[in-house]
Amino acid sequence: MEDILEQIQKGILKGDTKYVIDRTELSLRYGISIEEIMRDALFPPMKLMGEQLRTQEIFIPEVLKASRAMHAALYVLRPIISHSSTSMKGLVVIGTVAGDLHDIGKNMVAMMLTGHGYTVVDLGIDVTKEQFAEAVMEYKPNILALSALLTTTILEMQNVIEYLESCGLRDQVKITVGGAPVTMDFAREIGADAYSDTVFDALEAVDDLMAGRMGKYSTNTIG
Ligand code: B12
Numbered sequence: 001m002e003d004i005l006e007q008i009q010k011g012i013l014k015g016d017t018k019y020v021i022d023r024t025e026l027s028l029r030y031g032i033s034i035e036e037i038m039r040d041a042l043f044p045p046m047k048l049m050g051e052q053l054r055t056q057e058i059f060i061p062e063v064l065k066a067s068r069a070m071h072a073a074l075y076v077l078r079p080i081i082s083h084s085s086t087s088m089k090g091l092v093v094i095g096t097v098a099g100d101l102h103d104i105g106k107n108m109v110a111m112m113l114t115g116h117g118y119t120v121v122d123l124g125i126d127v128t129k130e131q132f133a134e135a136v137m138e139y140k141p142n143i144l145a146l147s148a149l150l151t152t153t154i155l156e157m158q159n160v161i162e163y164l165e166s167c168g169l170r171d172q173v174k175i176t177v178g179g180a181p182v183t184m185d186f187a188r189e190i191g192a193d194a195y196s197d198t199v200f201d202a203l204e205a206v207d208d209l210m211a212g213r214m215g216k217y218s219t220n221t222i223g
Pocket of ligand 1: 050051054060067100102108146150197
């Protein structure tokens with residue numbers, strides 16, 4: 001019999017939302033962990049679609065359809081992740097930077113943080129530096145998390161950090177960045193406090209920032 005996680009992958013690739021919901025619910029009933037579902041069912045089709053998009057085997061409408069199916073799977077997981085939350089560990093403001101409409105990874109990070117005790121204010125996609133600054137003033141978060149998926153928009157992360165500096169807000173918040181084209185070197189260069197490249201590491205990175213620890217995701221490691 002075909003592996004249920006493979007079935008979810010195929011459902012996402014076809015953009016079959018109903019099927020993806022059904023299979024995701026079933027995998028939870030089978031006792032498959034959320035981590036496994038994300039890693040082995042949700043990430044692979046997105047990776048494959050990235051390659052196919054590059055080689056023009058598929059086009060934007062198909063990717064959009066698949067993204068909707070992927071989000072449907074996330075909605076199935078969301079209540080379960082949220083129920084595992086026990087205490088309020090801190091406040092995180094998260095958003096995808098201006099010019100960038102990709103939000104699947106950001107949404108996963110937001111869900112993971114919510115599920116592990118953080119209050120998350122999600123500003124959505126295409127968020128300007130001014131909107132980030134307003135959110136820092138309004139919510140006074142412990143952590144600001146920036147996401148970007150395009151090599152062009154990662155530069156906007158730097159603009160956000162510089163703008164916060166110019167508003168005198170930079171010292172009031174720790175900043176973590178992520179998204180496929182972001183690297184540790186880049187995070188360091190733009191003055192972010194932490195970088196991590198998966199949803200699971202993002203949680204550890206935020207925990208470290210909250211505790212003032214210089215963990216492996218900190219940009220400020222000595223040596
Ligand atoms: C889905 C998708 C789309 C969808 C987005 C739908 C949505 N709601 O998000 C749509 C169709 C809208 C789209 C549009 C475009 N896309 Co697109 N897209 C993708 C695709 C296939 C998957 C992205 C994804 O969701 N991955 C799955 C998630 C889980 O991974 P992730 O986002 O990287 O997130 C993980 C980590 O990075 C990290 N993370 C993410 N954010 C954060 C934040 C923090 C704080 C932390 C700590 C961690 C973290 O944790 C996540 C989970 O592990 C990628 C290919 C790829 N392999 O990445 C191309 C890709 C990103 N897109 C690309 C392009 C070019 C475009 C378009 C310009 C296409 C066009 N010609 O119009 C437009 C741009 C629109 C815009 N202005 O943003 C290129 C980017 C190339 C580049 N180097 O810049 C890619 C790489 C495809 C390719 N191979 O060419 N896209």
